[in-house]
Amino acid sequence: MNTQDVVSLSDQYLSRMYKHSFAFAPDRGVDDIVYSKDGEPYIDLYAGVSIVNVGWSNRNVVKAVEGQISKLFHMTSTYYLDYMALLAKRLAEVSPGGALTKSFFTNSGSESNETAISLVKRVSRRPYILALHRSFHGRTFYAMSALGQAMWKTGLGPFAPVVFAPEPFCYRCPLGHQGCPDCGYACVKYMEDVFRCEVGGESIAAMLVEPMLANGGMIIPPEGYFREVKQLLDKYGIMLIVDEVQSGNGRTGKMWGIEHFGVVPDVLTTSKAIANGLPLGVTLYRASLDEELRPGESYSTLGGNALSCVAAIEVLNELQGGIVERAGETGSYFKRRLEQLKDKHAVIGDVRGIGLFLGLDLVKDRTTKEPAKEVAARYQQELFRRRILVGLGGIDGNVVRIEPPLILSRDHVDESVEAFDDALSAIGC
Ligand SMILES: Cc1ncc(COP(=O)(O)O)c(C=O)c1O
Secondary structure (H helix, E strand, O other): OOOHHHHHHHHHOOOOOOOOOOOEEEEEEEEEEEEEOOOOEEOOHHHHOOOOOEEEHHHHHHHHHHHHOOOOOOOOOOOOOOOHHHHHHHHHHHOOOOOOEEEEOOOHHHHHHHHHHHHHHHEEEEEOOOOOOOOOOOHOOOOOHOOOOHHOOOOOOOOOOEEEEEOOOOOOOOOOOOOOOOOOOOOHHHHHHHHHHOOOOHHEEEEEOOOEEEOOOOOOOOOOOHHHHHHHHHOOOOOEEOOOOOOOOOOOOOHHHHHHOOOOOEEEEEEEHHHHHHHOOEEEEHHHOOOOOOOOOOOOOOOHHHHHHHHHHHHHHHHHHHHHHHHHHHHHHHHHHHHHHHHOOOOOOEEEEOEEEEEEEEOOOOOOOOOOOOHHHHHHHHHHHHEEEEEOOOOOHHHHOOOOOOOOHHHHHHHHHHHHHHHHHHOOO
């Protein structure tokens, strides 16, 4: 099949719910390159939406899966499964502060959040969850209830009990401040007002939060934000669940995004890159919470299947073998090069990110910071024509998302930045 065949067949038989950005039909991937069905190579700066952190066709992951596939694909977790227990041990060891020593496995990020929410509600016996505006936690019912972007929710309510607070977005502060810490962490203070005016802090089981908001526009909270948040949550006995579905697994130059902020959560959820693309969701939590749970409290038929678990163990080996540090170094270099581009192109309002979790906020005007949505869409197309794959995000769709495989080469950073420069000039920005 060539690209056109795949496009025609998809248009005929696939649901309209699939949103295709452009006519790209991938055939295979190697390291940080993806080849189209027509045999053309593309530098992959999106990694299938922040998935293949240890590279396409990673030899060791492929070998581990091949070794398992002829033994067991899957077995019910009502038996004792070596691969599941071994992976849980490894995750406990790499968890923030080594403090989250219990694992429950599902198939996706949404399910790992769904599990986390049931767990904190069961333990605390409190009805509400606290989430942030512009957050993204998935499309299952409770995960969607906690999603802070109305465009994905309109017409689907009423939702499960969630209260929202403003996100820590200093570039476009939702409370109109000029930046942290001069504002005195106004968005955290506002959070306490949400408790006092809406449902009472004592009704909230946990805060569900992305340490860095990905889909919402690659938003990095300011230094000290999570320390302030944690103090407030502790005051009301509210637990902290960090959604590391995108910021985790080495992407930001540390194993977990929350490790940049010096706080240890009660629960951590992840998926996406943890098995380099095989379906796996993880809910990782403090052992003390386990005491309140009953055997059979939750079950996922395919969650933690054998192939995904052996792949994940190999992903952890690879990440701990130097890839996490490499993501930090390559990311700093990439960001410096993007900042140089900002000096040249007025449409780039902000360059932000940590490690290989990077965003370019495109604006119509640097003073008003009005989002340049149409420019972003054209820009993505222009980059595609130059054989570079990027994503778009932000509630206005104006943020170019750069989340490549963490093994991205310096040469490909340089090639990409040249293409970025050229494409912006081509669209007159
Ligand atoms: C931060 C975050 N949480 C949860 C999810 C949902 O994951 P999944 O699509 O695997 O259900 C996503 C998906 O993009 C995400 O970015």
